[in-house]
Amino acid sequence: MSPAYPADSVGLVQPFKLLIRQPLALDCGRTLPQHELMVETYGQLNAARSNAILICHALSGDHHVAGYHEGSKKPGWWDNCVGPGKPIDTDRFFVVALNNLGGCRGSTGPNTINPETGKPWGPDFPLVTARDWVRSQALLADELGIARWAAIIGGSLGGMQVMQWTIEFPERVRHACVIAAAPKISAQNIAFNEIARQAILSDPEFHGGHFYEQGVVPARGLKLARMLGHITYLSDEAMRAKFGRELKTAEPSYNFDVEFEVESYLRYQGQSFVDRFDANTYLIMTKALDYFDPAREYGNDLAAAFRRATAKFLVVAFSSDWRFSPQRSREIVKALVDAGRDVSYALIDSQLGHDDFLMPIPQYHRVLRGYLARVAQEIA
């Protein structure tokens, strides 16, 4: 007897590894002769192969978007949005999710074996870009027989991949849902990423990225990096509401133990990340964020870049997001309008900050549900 999953869940899911045999020429100049991608799919591809939706993950995401893995009670990272009857409705769509190249959840990346050396890639793994991911995802689409996505959806760094898709493979994207993203990150964003990287790179247990062979992990550095990330994912107001200045003890302890609730939260988040994420992948992901700038090849004119696109766009921003603020989403919308593209924009009234793109905020889910219902009609 199978365990009881919620009725609106895709239930038990089984990720699978797909070997991409085509060589992939990367932005850095190197070529991967072949690579593997960890993939999950939900729902059924229709006969016309027209109902496929690709979900692109953010910095620390992976292929496990919805449902449950054998033996685990924790659903995928966007389970609240993907499932039968949910905004990304698996009764209507065939949903594809993957762990990006360079990730650490099974796809070819720093913690997998480099066939040329028989050892983990480690720091020799190339610094991949959002465009490299999109090209890799296009090879995946070929493999799955999907000529054109009904929609590509992603939040944060995932939203950047969505934009890149519309510019790189315009004919292969019907609808693009760009959520809590930015046309390129700011100097302040780069600064946060740089500190996270320095925390990892300067950890003596990083061993120049060859820590696997040493049987250690750069836990201190990775923990600091994640703690820092968490500050930028939450709004000042959300932190106030969530933790205030509550002391864990009645009086200050006058030492460096955990004193404030927010310290406890950060240390916990940092530590649990160390247990599940790879430091080399973290470096790669932050660099991909820094490099992302699709306007660069178009004379720094984002509208010129978007003139290549033929997709229709949904752009979603969250009022409390200070990492990728609504202002940054409006820059995307403006460029799309200037390029004459079809774009809908939704500003969601929210509290949490950047993390809100993962939350089941009713207004947000209504927007997604409504948009995708129209997509479903269009492809029917």
Added chain:
Amino acid sequence: MSPAYPADSVGLVQPFKLLIRQPLALDCGRTLPQHELMVETYGQLNAARSNAILICHALSGDHHVAGYHEGSKKPGWWDNCVGPGKPIDTDRFFVVALNNLGGCRGSTGPNTINPETGKPWGPDFPLVTARDWVRSQALLADELGIARWAAIIGGSLGGMQVMQWTIEFPERVRHACVIAAAPKISAQNIAFNEIARQAILSDPEFHGGHFYEQGVVPARGLKLARMLGHITYLSDEAMRAKFGRELKTAEPSYNFDVEFEVESYLRYQGQSFVDRFDANTYLIMTKALDYFDPAREYGNDLAAAFRRATAKFLVVAFSSDWRFSPQRSREIVKALVDAGRDVSYALIDSQLGHDDFLMPIPQYHRVLRGYLARVAQEIA
């Protein structure tokens, strides 16, 4: 022949060390039998001893506020504001500046010798609070024969000491200038401080704070802490204006060398801090920030705390400051108004962020100059 200093400079200055022989009972419960403070003064104390101004420093500040030390071309950290004819006019006022207890620039602190052990205090130095500093500064005032300050002035953590003075020793403060401060720091501020502390505490070369004996410094941790600080001192806009997303090379290098100008800036700021600051002091300073909350003993009612004060207040905030935003200054103003205190508030239109409190912004300097000119008339 003495070197030529600018005409509006206090010129060559000589810090001196002052032994405070009175015991100091600290908030943590420990008592320092005596302690030393590094001090600088500018201008002349008048016969009535009524023209003294105390300047309280912020997190990484010290006693060297104005003028030049022998052999150095770098003036004090607030030289643009303190000197003959400057807003804090040394022709009119006797200005006193010190390195706070627990500092690392000569005052008794972790990097000085604990007389009981003959070794550096290191991590055994008590975690001092803003109130401890104020009490230490009051002993300094006794030593200098200053019964009442014409004004006490400070920015950021310095502004917090100013507030504490008005509550702790109301009769000893005529005017309080609270600049770019907050009535208490937010959970987000605590979170930034916690990450800075964790960076230092987890550096293997920290050696539990006993790094002096090991002949090393926790450079990696202190560097990370300072880099993080710098992000919060600058506004997003200032970073954009200052660095944009400029690459140091024509093309991305696809490695972890410095690529963006902002990375170069942060690494430089971090490294230069390591060369001049003490890690244990940094820990103490951030804890003092976290603990500061004068309303705590007054049922979390800041107005109740300020009802003790008799000083007149000038509160100054900067529009681009997101670390201690104008909203936080308005909380101070509101509490002062509720307490029936005399308060002037100036919101300075600024670009840089929190760092603006150190900048010679004309509007800012006009406000300070005008306010202090009235103070000078009052005491004449």
